[in-house]
Amino acid sequence: MLKSKAILSLLGLALLGYYGAASARYVQSDPIGLEGGVNTYVYVANNPLIYVDFEGLYKYADPSIPLVTDPRMNQFLLCLDSCTGNEQTLTATTNGKHADPGHASGTSVDIRPTGTPSKQFFCCSGNCDAPYVLDERTRKTRFGTGPHFHIQLAPPFNPNTNSIPPNCRPGQC
Amino acid sequence: MLRLRAFLLVTLLGTCGLAWGQGSGRCELPESLSVQISRLHAGYSVITANALRKSDRSRYRADHGPSCPGFVKLDFYGSALPTYGLALAKREDKNVYAKLLVATQVEKAANKWNVVELDSASVTAAPVIWAEAPGEYKDVHGEKVIKAKHSVLLFVEYESWGIVYAWNGTEIQKVWVSD
Numbered sequence: 122m123l124k125s126k127a128i129l130s131l132l133g134l135a136l137l138g139y140y141g142a143a144s145a146r147y148v149q150s151d152p153i154g155l156e157g158g159v160n161t162y163v164y165v166a167n168n169p170l171i172y173v174d175f176e177g178l179y180k181y182a183d184p185s186i187p188l189v190t191d192p193r194m195n196q197f198l199l200c201l202d203s204c205t206g207n208e209q210t211l212t213a214t215t216n217g218k219h220a221d222p223g224h225a226s227g228t229s230v231d232i233r234p235t236g237t238p239s240k241q242f243f244c245c246s247g248n249c250d251a252p253y254v255l256d257e258r259t260r261k262t263r264f265g266t267g268p269h270f271h272i273q274l275a276p277p278f279n280p281n282t283n284s285i286p287p288n289c290r291p292g293q294c
Numbered sequence: 295m296l297r298l299r300a301f302l303l304v305t306l307l308g309t310c311g312l313a314w315g316q317g318s319g320r321c322e323l324p325e326s327l328s329v330q331i332s333r334l335h336a337g338y339s340v341i342t343a344n345a346l347r348k349s350d351r352s353r354y355r356a357d358h359g360p361s362c363p364g365f366v367k368l369d370f371y372g373s374a375l376p377t378y379g380l381a382l383a384k385r386e387d388k389n390v391y392a393k394l395l396v397a398t399q400v401e402k403a404a405n406k407w408n409v410v411e412l413d414s415a416s417v418t419a420a421p422v423i424w425a426e427a428p429g430e431y432k433d434v435h436g437e438k439v440i441k442a443k444h445s446v447l448l449f450v451e452y453e454s455w456g457i458v459y460a461w462n463g464t465e466i467q468k469v470w471v472s473d
Contacts, residue, residue: 182453183347185390185418212313212453216418221435231454257434260427261471264357267350267453271434271473282436 126244164261178202182212182233189214191227195275198230200249206234212269221273228275234258239284246272247289254285321362323378326405327397331380334409338382338393340364345383345420350452354422361424368425370396371461372444374430379447381423392417394449394459412459412466413449421451433469440467 179198181188189195189211202211213231216224223229234242239256246254255271270284319404321342331340341364351355351387354363364381371377380395401407428442441462450456450473456472 141363185347189417213418213451213455216416216451216454224473233453255434257472257473261432261434261456262448262458264424264426265353266448266450266456266472267353269453269472278420279435279437282434287403289354 147180179209180210181214182210186211187215188215189227189230191274194228194230197249197251197272197274201245201251204245204248205237205241209233209237210235212267221277222274223273226275229271229273231257231269233270234270242270243284244286246270246288247285248291248293250274250291251285252276253283255282256284313405318467320360321365323365323380324399326406327378327399327407330409331382331395331406335382335393335395338384338391339385341381341392341422342421347452350382350419350422353452358424361385363422365424366423366447368445368447370445370447371398372463373398377397379423379425381421383417383448383457390417390420391415394423394447396447396459409435410466412447412468413457417451418454419451421449423450424448426458431460431469431471434471436473438469440469442467455473 142235144164165174179202189198198209198211210233211230212233214226215227223230237245242253243256251272251274253276255273257266258268260266299406305407311452314329316459321340322328323340331338340362343354344365346354346363364383366379368377368379368380374428376399382393382395384440392415393411395411397407397409400408404441424446424447426446428444428446430439430441431446433440440460440462442465444461446458446460448456454472455470457468458471459468460468461467
């Protein structure tokens with residue numbers, strides 16, 4: 122009896138498209154489809170067993186951008202999506218060319234500033250436990266380098282350039 | 295006569311279209327420099343507009359028009375010698391590697407170039423370069439400042455990082471204007 126119930130449950134999941142009996146794992150791709158990038162399994166870092174992105178559907182600006190590998194960063198991005206009510210777009214994650222060790226270690230990301238008012242973005246970042254956000258929308262040279270927000274979870278931080286308001290504490294979202 | 299005019303017009307438009315479509319017309323280096331770069335940096339090639347991501351290409355075109363994203367003439371050392379900044383890239387499997395060089399023609403008659411490698415890195419997408427005026431450039435995190443007396447070189451991966459390189463008379467300084 123129990124065995125038949127288990128079979129029926131698996132059959133139900135298979136009919137819903139969530140479970141692949143052959144691979145014995147969840148196989149559904151990102152419900153936002155190709156809007157989230159060419160690889161619709163990117164939302165779980167190509168491995169459905171590592172991350173479950175049920176709430177937020179943050180996306181990558183380009184398929185060439187390395188996937189978020191740090192669990193704390195993944196948690197932050199899911200929280201940010203939920204807090205802002207917008208799907209955030211990552212323009213950089215890990216990159217050997219980045220100056221701060223945060224990018225190399227996966228604890229820094231760059232986000233395209235679209236869809237969310239900046240004040241809300243900065244406050245939500247603080248609410249979601251990011252200690253440091255750098256506003257990189259203004260041009261530092263004659264020509265722009267591409268406006269973005271730089272999020273950093275690991276030190277060093279410069280308090281003079283941090284855009285997170287002091288009243289935006291973790292867990293207040 | 296009319297046929298001849300039409301033929302000439304079609305030929306002219308066709309030639310222009312080909313040069314623009316290739317996207318590398320502005321990336322043609324002096325031949326002697328091209329030979330030296332090929333010998334010293336085998337496998338790498340100058341970054342052309344076609345090598346950029348679509349969004350990066352649009353951004354570059356909007357700011358710099360039809361210039362070459364991997365090749366720029368500038369007065370980096372404050373000398374009268376012809377000097378160029380070069381951004382090279384090569385792809386190996388899914389990885390892209392980039393180099394930033396400065397080349398100065400030291401002997402015009404012999405076409406000899408002094409080529410200095412300023413930086414090299416694994417990158418996500420092909421970066422771009424351009425020249426900026428002398429002046430003050432501040433680190434994006436607010437600590438370091440350099441005061442450049444000559445033209446500076448920008449090395450940029452759009453929406454990710456950007457570095458200014460400057461010659462201060464004794465050494466090359468760099469500062470991150472985007473991170």
